[in-house]
Amino acid sequence: MTALATFQDAFAQALLAPDLATALDALPPDVATLARQPAFAVYRNTVTRGAVDALCANFPSVQRAVGDEWLRAAATLHVREHPPRATSLLAYGEAFPSFLAAFPPAADLPWLADVARLDRAWTEAHGAPDQPTLEPAAITVLTPAALAAAVLVPHAAARWLASHRFPIHALWSRNRRGEDHFADVAWTGEAVLVTRPRDAVRWIAIDAAHAAFLDACTRAGSVAEAIDAALAADRNTDLARLMTTLLDAGAFTRLSGADERAVRAPAKP
Amino acid sequence: MTAALSAGLSLKPAHYAEALDAPADARWFEVHPENYFVDGGPRLAWLDAIRARHPLSLHGVALSLAADAPPDPAQLARLARLCARVEPALVSEHLAWSAWRGTYYPDLLPFPRTRAALARVAANVSIVQDTLRREIAIENPSHYLAFAGHELDEVTFLAELSRRTGCRLLLDVNNVFVGARNLGYDAGATLDAFPGDAIAEIHLAGHRADAALGASLLVDSHDAPVADDVWSLYERLVRRIGARPTLVERDDNLPAYAELDAERSRAAALLAGAPALPVAA
Numbered sequence: 001m002t003a004l005a006t007f008q009d010a011f012a013q014a015l016l017a018p019d020l021a022t023a024l025d026a027l028p029p030d031v032a033t034l035a036r037q038p039a040f041a042v043y044r045n046t047v048t049r050g051a052v053d054a055l056c057a058n059f060p061s062v063q064r065a066v067g068d069e070w071l072r073a074a075a076t077l078h079v080r081e082h083p084p085r086a087t088s089l090l091a092y093g094e095a096f097p098s099f100l101a102a103f104p105p106a107a108d109l110p111w112l113a114d115v116a117r118l119d120r121a122w123t124e125a126h127g128a129p130d131q132p133t134l135e136p137a138a139i140t141v142l143t144p145a146a147l148a149a150a151v152l153v154p155h156a157a158a159r160w161l162a163s164h165r166f167p168i169h170a171l172w173s174r175n176r177r178g179e180d181h182f183a184d185v186a187w188t189g190e191a192v193l194v195t196r197p198r199d200a201v202r203w204i205a206i207d208a209a210h211a212a213f214l215d216a217c218t219r220a221g222s223v224a225e226a227i228d229a230a231l232a233a234d235r236n237t238d239l240a241r242l243m244t245t246l247l248d249a250g251a252f253t254r255l256s257g258a259d260e261r262a263v264r265a266p267a268k269p
Numbered sequence: 270m271t272a273a274l275s276a277g278l279s280l281k282p283a284h285y286a287e288a289l290d291a292p293a294d295a296r297w298f299e300v301h302p303e304n305y306f307v308d309g310g311p312r313l314a315w316l317d318a319i320r321a322r323h324p325l326s327l328h329g330v331a332l333s334l335a336a337d338a339p340p341d342p343a344q345l346a347r348l349a350r351l352c353a354r355v356e357p358a359l360v361s362e363h364l365a366w367s368a369w370r371g372t373y374y375p376d377l378l379p380f381p382r383t384r385a386a387l388a389r390v391a392a393n394v395s396i397v398q399d400t401l402r403r404e405i406a407i408e409n410p411s412h413y414l415a416f417a418g419h420e421l422d423e424v425t426f427l428a429e430l431s432r433r434t435g436c437r438l439l440l441d442v443n444n445v446f447v448g449a450r451n452l453g454y455d456a457g458a459t460l461d462a463f464p465g466d467a468i469a470e471i472h473l474a475g476h477r478a479d480a481a482l483g484a485s486l487l488v489d490s491h492d493a494p495v496a497d498d499v500w501s502l503y504e505r506l507v508r509r510i511g512a513r514p515t516l517v518e519r520d521d522n523l524p525a526y527a528e529l530d531a532e533r534s535r536a537a538a539l540l541a542g543a544p545a546l547p548v549a550a
Contacts, residue, residue: 004381008380011380015374037415039482040413041481047374047375050375087306087344126311128308128309129309199311
């Protein structure tokens with residue numbers, strides 16, 4: 001190995017060592033000499049702070065829910081376990097929701113990982129590719145049989161999450177908007193759809209049937225299969241309303257596999 | 270192309286609307302390309318809109334050119350795509366490393382300036398320039414640590430890097446000031462030694478005393494106005510080399526746009542009064 005590579009291995013090790021003093025003995029002398037200088041703390045602090053700041057920026061609802069001090073402490077531990085790999089920190093924190101799910105101090109906040117997953121959904125939606133949204137009118141020109149056989153392709157920015165146990169829409173969106181009122185929240189399962197139909201990220205409350213419908217679409221299931229999935233989740237779901245809700249939110253980018261011959265002739269004026 | 274640029278500002282999302290409305294008068298805006306490594310959405314839409322009105326500079330912080338490894342091809346491809354999209358007037362990076370064996374360390378890390386390191390950095394700069402099909406400028410970072418293993422001083426290293434690769438230099442005056450104070454060398458003499466012909470861009474920024482170590486350690490914090498000492502060094506530099514596109518850089522503790530723009534105007538006024546020296550091609 002070259003001298004530069006050896007140097008970088010040791011310097012990198014010293015940057016993220018939880019306890020620098022005990023790590024010094026294992027370092028080659030040239031790097032140990034540098035790491036003993038008080039100014040080495042500038043690099044250690046900057047590296048960790050940069051990653052922790054990114055987690056705070058990328059998980060604002062978590063930050064609001066648990067407070068800055070709690071989040072920074074958790075984030076600092078996470079950075080040691082999962083330091084950034086991508087050189088853009090815009091999307092850093094992919095593993096943070098599952099870290100929080102298994103984080104003992106968060107054991108009495110069992111909904112926190114889902115709030116983190118929704119923050120993550122927002123980040124992914126914000127930077128997703130630009131795509132057109134499927135206009136609600138696009139499906140009205142299909143015969144019922146053609147629509148049943150077609151596949152609704154989810155928009156690249158669409159993300160959704162359902163919880164059977166926690167009111168994740170209320171917890172996430174109120175924290176995201178900086179609201180403090182939670183007394184009226186009904187403690188039941190909720191689902192959220194995050195979309196970016198044009199230039200801004202939006203979200204709505206959906207229910208488990210909508211989420212099951214979207215899951216089926218992600219698997220490239222036909223509309224008929226997606227309807228089956230929605231009814232399996234809730235046999236009383238209002239399918240017409242479900243379709244309108246998802247289309248209006250911009251959940252889909254296009255129809256694929258619609259049989260062109262089955263398209264209804266335009267109504268005569 | 271760059272000769273027409275005056276003084277510019279770091280562009281932050283909080284100032285998108287003001288930047289878009291600013292007069293198109295040779296001012297320009299600089300961003301970290303890594304903050305635009307997204308596939309779509311409002312960030313890129315804002316950048317496109319501002320680019321339609323003002324020149325842009327892409328100032329990378331993560332190509333890790335001083336790592337003992339070639340730049341990450343995926344990251345380089347994203348940079349090339351962003352360059353094709355916004356056609357920046359300037360592209361720059363740092364004489365530092367920040368990614369190593371798959372981990373990203375969000376800082377500009379130092380290394381021993383050996384002849385072997387020079388060969389590696391030169392090879393990496395050439396890979397970037399060949400991929401982007403343009404010259405890039407390389408910036409002198411701030412220094413905090415006293416190295417025993419340097420074979421070359423920084424100016425010699427950068428001048429030789431420029432000679433070997435054809436890259437230009439980005440001279441950060443604040444970084445020279447901070448490094449000189451921390452390590453005990455003469456900032457003015459260091460500035461005077463930089464080869465003027467190679468300098469494509471100048472950076473100005475604020476610094477502060479380290480929270481733990483006090484005034485004995487200055488940190489290149491980019492969270493304060495440009496210090497008077499740094500303005501003096503800048504005047505001295507511009508008197509010597511002539512006008513160069515100059516950035517007032519601010520990354521943290523962001524003030525109102527007007528406050529930053531006042532600093533930018535101060536730099537622009539100095540540039541307007543600079544001797545009209547020929548700019549090297």
